[in-house]
Amino acid sequence: MTPNRKKPNINTTPVELMPDFQFAISVDCVIFGYEENTLKVLLIKSDLPAFANKWSLLGDLLHPDEDLDAASYRVLRDRTGLDNVFLEQVHTFGQVNRHPAGRVVTTAYYSLVNIRHHQLSQLDNELHWHPVNDIHEMAFDHKKILDTCLKHLQKKVQEEPVIFNLLEQKFSLRDLQNLYEAILDVKLDRRNFRKKLFTTDLLTDIHEMEQDVPHRPGKLYTFNHARYAKMKKKTFVGIDF
């Protein structure tokens, strides 16, 4: 636990650095979005020859004077222009040979963003939203990271109302149900879904209706952040397996 070495500086010899301070650390962000009834993830074409034409998560190396969490926020901000978005650490991947350029341990985060709230940088023409279910091969161990984050998301949306980060501010119950179904990959009963959601008391009826839909328009709601903040956290004590 204790690296009894002084902080390396420009005069530090390699021998002094070795073997403890020879690691690189990166963060990788699984940025989820939702569009056309489909859960998507933002990917970039890998810039490594070893992974030519493979898609890669958005990541970067941790800077020497940067907190780990800050690095993931930086990646997200730089790539999407978005700030103050939902971002959570999931898991750290540290297989010896996971990166061809050397020993790079990476910490995976996932983020939930509203696709329409940002513009992909014009410069980033290698950046694209991909339906999560269409992704089979990726660079590095990124498929494994994606799978891990997706499982985490599936669990999370059932425990906390983070799902609203993926929707427009105003949404119909149908939108919300479609999104749950897309993430969880299940079909839900419409009537029981509505009942359940209304008992949470977190939806505000804004007395507006959907516009330009080719069927009877549904009511629009917003997520009541204030009420959720005040909600006493469910001190769930049960055994459930």
Place this chain on the structure above:
Amino acid sequence: MTPNRKKPNINTTPVELMPDFQFAISVDCVIFGYEENTLKVLLIKSDLPAFANKWSLLGDLLHPDEDLDAASYRVLRDRTGLDNVFLEQVHTFGQVNRHPAGRVVTTAYYSLVNIRHHQLSQLDNELHWHPVNDIHEMAFDHKKILDTCLKHLQKKVQEEPVIFNLLEQKFSLRDLQNLYEAILDVKLDRRNFRKKLFTTDLLTDIHEMEQDVPHRPGKLYTFNHARYAKMKKKTFVGIDF
């Protein structure tokens, strides 16, 4: 994401190493045990002057040719002599100044062991089991790590039957309930607890009774690993917040 540098070797200059490969990575293990109706954690006296007389988690630096998970298993094996025990990654802590010796990012794991199944090394007279609730100050950011892992454990024991790792192979329902109560810090109704546990069908009645207890002896049970393995994982789909 791409450190375009060659793998460092003994001839690599510091300038080449900087700034990417100047991190150290450690693992820290929160090793939980259960004794005298109390949840405990295995700690060691910090060997850093900066944290003299503070207690510290068991950890070590990641070796250059070692998987991250392997490092945590190594720490556990070296310290407790135990192998094949429950061990799970929880979170990675990467604040810039969390370690006085330099930039060390640490990945926290927690483990559940049976205190009586191992002997603390005679050499490790600085190693002790501490009641979790008595710990207030620790070295580094280890108190925060401990708290994070404890919360994780509290959630986990309600979702999966990992708790049996902390008990003897044979245990009474009272033992089991006491342990749940110690971990979750709640009082449970004895009758409902029994009912719930029996519906899981994971306890095997071995037709033995407690010995040498100063009251009516209870039946002893074992955890049915085989049945749990066969149990189809509860594909829980619900919204619960």
Place this chain on the structure above:
DNA sequence: GAATTATACGTACTTTTTACACATTAACCC
């Protein structure tokens, strides 16, 4: 052997989950 204490078991009540049916509204098509 009476008092104490913990085990073992059962039942009524409440809450949550699940399954399922019908009327309503707006767009579309002829």
Place this chain on the structure above:
DNA sequence: GGGTTAATGTGTAAAAAGTACGTATAATTC
């Protein structure tokens, strides 16, 4: 403009799970 289509909006009964709680039994202690 009226019938068709496809979605929204609401209600109710049965099943399952969770909660509260009473009493008999077995072993120890004094």
